[in-house]
Amino acid sequence: DIQMTQSPSAMSASVGDRVTITCRASQGISNYLAWFQQKPGKVPERLIYGASTLQSGVPSRFSGSGSGTEFTLTISSLQPEDFATYYCLQHNNYPWTFGQGTKVEIK
């Protein structure tokens, strides 16, 4: 299985901060990577797919980059509604595998 390692696992940040979350794959996955946001008790929502394509309706402060084994999700200016847990997901090799999640909390 491809291991997806997210860092950090948790972080505290303030409104307006620039936030970067990293996802590393244990082997190359090209651009077969998506990012999801999940708020407590809610369904995960896709933010980014194909490593860098922004989901329609998602604010432009979210962006994704990377290819191969290293990927980043960046929130350019953190907003109150962005406090949530973020997951990466690779779909290059079976089984699809998620990162362990990054919880973004209010500082």
Add this chain to the structure above:
Amino acid sequence: QVQLQESGPGLVKPSETLSLTCTVSGGSISSYYWSWIRQPAGKGLEWIGRIYTSGTTNYNPSLKSRLTLSVDTSKNQFSLKLSSVTAADTAVYYCARDGAPSCRGGRCDWFMDVWGKGTTVTVSS
């Protein structure tokens, strides 16, 4: 727009079979892949497996010996059966659209773009 709804028993006894159905509305189930994902309380997401509308399946090896996915295109539904369940199978189970054969590369508009609301399944006697 396409909507998904999971249904099935919320309580299953240990050693029995967990059965869930996902109903697709607002669009056709045909020509797409469909996945199941689960999430134990307070933990991360785990991909269970996926099925194409032809019936072709891909399973997570960690569950493969106990898992059966099926599809009923006439009802616009796909289903999951997980046998010999234990407390470790207690989780919220989600269904989601998982792409299409027409997708090329990782940039697939229909990959995990639509999810059901999830259904909680507890394994307990």
